[in-house]
Amino acid sequence: MTLRLTTKLLAFTALSAMALPAFAQDAAAPAAPAPRTYKPVTNEMILNPPPEEWISWRRTVDNQGYSPLDLINKDTVKNLELAWAWPMAADGQQEAAPLVHDGMMFLSTNQNIIQALDAKTGDLIWEYRHVLPEIPASWGYQLNQARRQKNSIALYDDKVIVATADAKLVALEAATGKVAWETQVYDTMKGYSYTVGPLVVNDKIISAISGCSIAGTAGGCFIAAHDAKTGKEIWRFNTIDDPKNPEQEASWNGVPPENRWGGTPWTTGSYDPRTNTTFWGVGMPGPYSQLIRGSGEGPVLYTNNTLALDADTGERKWNFSHLPADNWDLDSPFERILVDEGQGDAAKHLLVTVPGKDGIAFGLDRDTGKYLWSRDTVYQNVVKSIDAEGKVTLNSDLVPTAVNQEVFVCTSVSGGKLWMTGAYSPKTQTYYVPLAEACNTVTPTVTEFTAGNAVGATKFGPRVLPPNITNGGVVEAINVADGARKWRLEQRPTFSSSLLATAGGLVFGGDAGRFLMAIDDETGQVVWKTRLNAPIGGYPMTYEIDGEQYLAVPTGFSAQASSSASMFPEIPVPSGSGNSLFVFKLRNDTQTASK
Amino acid sequence: MPFPNKLIAGLAALGAGLALHGSAVAADGHFTAEQAARGQTQYNSNCGSCHGMQLEGGVGPTLKGTDFLGNWGTAGGIYDYFSVAMPPTAPGKLGEAVYTDILAYILSANGLAAGSEELPADPAVMNAINLTEAAAANAGNAAPTATTAEAAPAAPVPQAFTFGKALPTKQPDGTVKDVTSGSAAANP
Numbered sequence: 001m002t003l004r005l006t007t008k009l010l011a012f013t014a015l016s017a018m019a020l021p022a023f024a025q026d027a028a029a030p031a032a033p034a035p036r037t038y039k040p041v042t043n044e045m046i047l048n049p050p051p052e053e054w055i056s057w058r059r060t061v062d063n064q065g066y067s068p069l070d071l072i073n074k075d076t077v078k079n080l081e082l083a084w085a086w087p088m089a090a091d092g093q094q095e096a097a098p099l100v101h102d103g104m105m106f107l108s109t110n111q112n113i114i115q116a117l118d119a120k121t122g123d124l125i126w127e128y129r130h131v132l133p134e135i136p137a138s139w140g141y142q143l144n145q146a147r148r149q150k151n152s153i154a155l156y157d158d159k160v161i162v163a164t165a166d167a168k169l170v171a172l173e174a175a176t177g178k179v180a181w182e183t184q185v186y187d188t189m190k191g192y193s194y195t196v197g198p199l200v201v202n203d204k205i206i207s208a209i210s211g212c213s214i215a216g217t218a219g220g221c222f223i224a225a226h227d228a229k230t231g232k233e234i235w236r237f238n239t240i241d242d243p244k245n246p247e248q249e250a251s252w253n254g255v256p257p258e259n260r261w262g263g264t265p266w267t268t269g270s271y272d273p274r275t276n277t278t279f280w281g282v283g284m285p286g287p288y289s290q291l292i293r294g295s296g297e298g299p300v301l302y303t304n305n306t307l308a309l310d311a312d313t314g315e316r317k318w319n320f321s322h323l324p325a326d327n328w329d330l331d332s333p334f335e336r337i338l339v340d341e342g343q344g345d346a347a348k349h350l351l352v353t354v355p356g357k358d359g360i361a362f363g364l365d366r367d368t369g370k371y372l373w374s375r376d377t378v379y380q381n382v383v384k385s386i387d388a389e390g391k392v393t394l395n396s397d398l399v400p401t402a403v404n405q406e407v408f409v410c411t412s413v414s415g416g417k418l419w420m421t422g423a424y425s426p427k428t429q430t431y432y433v434p435l436a437e438a439c440n441t442v443t444p445t446v447t448e449f450t451a452g453n454a455v456g457a458t459k460f461g462p463r464v465l466p467p468n469i470t471n472g473g474v475v476e477a478i479n480v481a482d483g484a485r486k487w488r489l490e491q492r493p494t495f496s497s498s499l500l501a502t503a504g505g506l507v508f509g510g511d512a513g514r515f516l517m518a519i520d521d522e523t524g525q526v527v528w529k530t531r532l533n534a535p536i537g538g539y540p541m542t543y544e545i546d547g548e549q550y551l552a553v554p555t556g557f558s559a560q561a562s563s564s565a566s567m568f569p570e571i572p573v574p575s576g577s578g579n580s581l582f583v584f585k586l587r588n589d590t591q592t593a594s595k
Numbered sequence: 596m597p598f599p600n601k602l603i604a605g606l607a608a609l610g611a612g613l614a615l616h617g618s619a620v621a622a623d624g625h626f627t628a629e630q631a632a633r634g635q636t637q638y639n640s641n642c643g644s645c646h647g648m649q650l651e652g653g654v655g656p657t658l659k660g661t662d663f664l665g666n667w668g669t670a671g672g673i674y675d676y677f678s679v680a681m682p683p684t685a686p687g688k689l690g691e692a693v694y695t696d697i698l699a700y701i702l703s704a705n706g707l708a709a710g711s712e713e714l715p716a717d718p719a720v721m722n723a724i725n726l727t728e729a730a731a732a733n734a735g736n737a738a739p740t741a742t743t744a745e746a747a748p749a750a751p752v753p754q755a756f757t758f759g760k761a762l763p764t765k766q767p768d769g770t771v772k773d774v775t776s777g778s779a780a781a782n783p
Contacts, residue, residue, distance in 0.1 A: 447665035
């Protein structure tokens with residue numbers, strides 16, 4: 001049930017083209033490309049990747065999004081020029097996370113189209129097009145899932161591991177794009193779909209399913225581990241129904257599992273080999289309002305929590321609640337970054353995160369789940385206080401007590417913080433986070449749920465700036481030791497991409513106004529920028545081949561740009577989606593490594 | 596027990612028949628066919644490239660169906676949002692008349708019938724157009740004709756724990772009354 005565009009087919013197409021009169025005078029047909037070898041990705045390599053490569057979603061499985069490459073640095077960045085560019089195969093939200101290993105770039109786009117490109121030249125090596133099932137046109141929410149696929153692949157051994165919008169895990173041969181195996185993990189006709197890629201460690205694929213706010217998925221949302229060689233399931237953890245934990249069961253205040261939704265862990269988790277623990281963020285509960293949910297003030301575990309699970313068994317080690325009893329769709333699944341602060345035996349083992357749309361930054365002890373610090377970044381009015389133990393007290397004025405009661409909430413359903421991922425530099429011991437100032441009205445409604453659609457039962461007003469604030473776009477530099485702000489970059493257009501930190505002292509990212517920027521990691525000054533075709537998106541990343549450092553940057557449609565466009569009307573968002581990849585490198589004559 | 600679609604459709608039909616009584620306002624007849632036609636031209640020009648020429652969705656979400664109607668609750672809910680935030684190339688810049696015409700087209704495309712008077716850009720009028728009711732009627736109507744989809748899921752769609760129970764509900768006059776969730780009066 002899959003289509004592939006192999007090199008053979010490409011060769012055939014080329015030959016067909018040569019038969020046309022316009023090409024008749026061309027010389028002999030090009031020689032068939034030699035079969036490509038591929039160096040397998042080992043478990044050890046995943047834990048300690050070669051400096052010149054980017055083999056996992058955030059390069060390392062601590063989710064730092066940091067590269068030790070430094071040829072592109074504060075001095076040389078001005079010499080960046082285009083090496084090659086590439087149009088992406090599908091439109092929709094630009095959330096692509098390119099990976100590079102052994103000279104090949106693996107690019108996953110919406111609709112689960114996977115391409116392998118020569119990372120140096122931009123030539124296509126193979127393409128895999130996953131065939132998604134036909135879904136009824138009325139299943140609006142579910143239809144959209146294939147249009148917002150993020151960081152959708154992982155490399156393991158000689159395979160590319162793909163988690164698909166129809167809830168399958170597929171292993172492709174990295175050298176050819178041929179399907180090695182595939183397995184249907186969940187019933188997609190209930191609403192399940194993968195929207196985030198897996199973490200692969202110790203021969204296990206650890207993945208999380210999405211779509212758990214779709215009506216048919218009531219009662220189950222999962223993190224699971226599969227054997228990376230065979231696709232066989234090893235364990236499964238339900239984020240909204242954990243009979244092993246009475247506190248979890250009580251937290252829904254009598255709402256039975258068949259009327260619980262949400263808890264989607266829609267950001268790829270991190271992994272600590274020291275303790276063999278995997279860390280995942282969990283999304284909001286459904287319906288969004290406790291009034292409609294029927295759960296009263298219950299904290300509805302494990303929604304909006306950090307979960308620490310044993311990677312071998314899926315047993316829960318600890319959980320921490322960042323936003324209990326959410327009433328505003330301010331879900332908290334975003335990146336959990338593992339950081340060691342200090343050296344040797346005295347090192348503190350931290351988990352740092354801006355987990356939720358409300359933009360509050362947290363530091364936890366990742367071995368125990370103990371709360372260390374927290375701080376507001378952007379303006380928010382939903383959390384009143386967080387005590388010394390990390391217990392969160394909500395602003396009860398903003399909890400609707402009647403259907404149709406409108407409340408004005410900051411941040412908004414589209415963030416605050418969103419999927420666009422921050423990066424950590426071990427050089428500066430700083431966590432860099434893209435954020436937005438935003439508010440919206442939230443009104444609980446009553447709806448009859450329909451197949452393929454979400455159970456939010458909430459009406460949201462347009463996204464607006466908070467009172468007395470004119471700059472919606474924010475990048476914060478957060479000291480991981482205590483959460484203090486080192487610097488803050490503000491501008492009117494919102495930031496629309498994830499960030500990349502490098503040993504060159506630069507933080508790369510971009511905005512809804514189409515500017516790609518290099519930011520000084522110590523001062524927050526923009527030291528270089530260039531304007532591309534569309535909002536900067538996805539996950540900018542970097543790699544090195546033959547002594548040259550490359551910077552790869554996705555651009556394209558951004559729901560964040562579109563939903564915030566009224567905040568900066570002087571900079572119109574383009575009509576076209578333009579999903580593309582731009583790859584830069586330093587001009588040859590400016591590099592000592594080459595002529 | 597959740598209310599079956601048919602019962603809701605029945606309630607909606609009853610509501611439509613008794614349009615002049617009580618708070619159940621009929622969803623039909625709030626715009627003219629000419630206005631919806633003007634709105635279609637504007638929609639195709641300003642909205643269709645993202646939301647689809649049949650409102651089926653593209654990079655932007657679908658603007659059709661029970662989920663869309665239910666999410667916004669009233670025509671005023673849609674207007675409040677899109678007249679400020681859309682289109683991303685010129686948010687809030689199309690002018691009151693154009694937004695109102697496009698709204699008439701969106702209502703028309705969602706199965707609401709045209710009437711003899713144009714939809715005015717008046718919040719009170721727009722807020723009184725109950726889309727939840729229209730959505731329920733659509734859901735009821737859609738069932739017998741949904742044979743184009745392969746096999747309609749046999750299992751009933753799970754509903755909220757509070758569905759069919761009384762919930763405090765804010766009324767247009769600001770008072771709060773207990774209203775049975777899922778009944779047409781729940782989203783006045």
